[in-house]
Amino acid sequence: MESDPIGHNVVRFPIERRRLDLATLLSIEPDVLVADALSERYDLEFLPFDSIESGEIEARARIATFDRANPIAFERSIRRMNDQAIALAIGLCRQAREADIRAAAARRQADHARTAIPAACEGLDRLAAAAERMAAMLTLSAIAASHRARGIDAVVCWAMRGDQVATNRTVAHFG
Incomplete structure (x- = not known):
């Protein structure tokens, strides 16, 4: 059997099956305008406009419970929280x-x-x-999860830099 120098026998997987990061999520997230049209067409409740802010609030509350005395464990905890939110959102976007x-x-x-x-x-x-x-319905769920993940990601990024984010979205550096 001859080797295949062109690579025809290589199975390629979509990027969202390999990378679970914010850039990948944003590349596969359904369009909000499409979701608005779908919610009207099928008489479904549209996602709340504060989904990103809700994700931020949730992340700030969870981060406040993490132990900052151990920086390595703290970073691991917030990264895990972020990774889980993004992986869930990417999975829902793929299902949609x-x-x-x-x-x-x-x-x-x-x-x-x-x-x-x-x-x-x-x-x-x-x-x-x-x-x-x-x-x-799956598209609307995917957008809600994606927006939540975006909010969590923003707060995690701020926390990784040592910033504290107030509920009014002002950022203060505590280093």
């Missing part, structure tokens, strides 16, 4: 994207059935509509 792909496929199948198999059209339309609604 996959649900959207499935919903689009279901809609294409239903649209094709209108001309090819009219008797199956109604059932396929219902399945497509349910898949589209599920994709919309």
Whole structure:
């Protein structure tokens, strides 16, 4: 068997399956304007506008409980908190994207059935509509988790620099 110098036998994975960082999250986060349209179309509750701030508040409260006397343990704790929030958000963004792909496929199948198999059209339309609604719900959940993770990441970055962030978002350096 010959070797494959071009690399055709290499399986590549999307970046969001390898890297779990804020840049990756921002690259796959659903568009807020799309989410707004989805919430209106399916009569779903749109995410609160203060999701990032809620993540910041949550992070400040959790960081306040960590022991700052041991800088290594403190840094490890806040990094773990940040990594968990970002990993959760990336996972939800990936699920939303996959649900959207499935919903689009279901809609294409239903649209094709209108001309090819009219008797199956109604059932396929219902399945497509349910898949589209599920994709919309997952997209809204993904955006909420992404915004929460962004808030946590901001506070963790400030804490890593030794800054304390007040609830009014002013930053004071304590070094």
